[in-house]
Amino acid sequence: MTTSTPPLPEIVSAQEWDTALSQLLIKEKALTRAQDALNAERRRLPMVEIKNDYRFDGNTGQVSLLDLFEGRRQLIVYHFMFAPDWSQGCSGCSWVVEAMPHLAHLHARNTSLVLVSRAPLKQLEAYKKRMGWDLPWYSSLGSDFNADFGATTRQGEKHGVSVLLRDGDNLYRTYFTGARGVEHLGSHWTYLDLTPWGRQETWEDSPKGWPQTEPYSWLRRHDEYGD
Incomplete structure (x- = not known):
């Protein structure tokens, strides 16, 4: 019987x-530095106005897309693959969700984050309880939201991330990525990098007038931000 051991890197001197x-x-x-330049280019992307009156089912009842912002200016939507006839949520999307940051750090930068799926709210809530999550999760069942945002196609459900910006009651879509584009998510930095305002720190190459503070000056423990 032969046995094998995993290969090891070359052993060299400390020098x-x-x-x-x-x-x-x-x-x-x-x-x-290349990633910083790409993030700066993303912050300068044009945006498209969202004119449809989408409705979602949440644990407080039916809400609008504007409601998902929770009064903040920016919104990140993770399109979680969960079709109405599925018994459980997508395993890959579950990996993404379990690497998400504490939302208090995003809220401190005027940014909300929600999950949206087509499965009925009852199924979402049951899976959410099973996974031990407390993230806001909404059902888009009965609306064109998933189809309009490229999250449901003729081929079926697709995962992805959409970024929206609010100007008063006017809503705009500023960014979208899917497939392997979601692999680098997993910290509050990378989520903020997707948004038009970025991390909102003075070192960033952003358009004039973008909200900014000194680096790290805004950081708090997640229970220290207050309102």
Whole structure:
């Protein structure tokens, strides 16, 4: 009987390891700068007005798309794959949700985040209880929301992230990504990077007039932000 062990990286001296690490960190820093430039370009994307009066079922009753903002200016919608005839939610989407940040950090930057699926609210609430989640989750069953936003097609359900901006009662869609575009999500930084206002810190390359504060000055523990 033969056995095998997982392959291991090459073993080198401390000096050789330090040299190899330094070379890699140069490339990582370049990637970070490239990502900063891409985020700056995203903040300058044009937007499209949302004119349909979409309705959703939530645990407080039927609400509008405007209600999902909860009074904040920006809204991130995660299109969670859960069709009406499914017995449970998508496993991949569940991975994404379980890596989401504490929403208090997004709220501190005037940004709300919700999940939206086509399954009836009763099914969403049951799965939410099973998973131990407390994120706001709404059913779009009976509306054209999923189809209009590319989350339900002839091929079936699709996952993705839509970003919306509110100007008074006028709503706009500013960004969307799907497929592997959601893989890098998992911290409040990456979610804020998707929004038109970004992290709202002075080091960012943003259009004139964008809300900004000094880096890290706004950070709090999630129970210290207050209202």
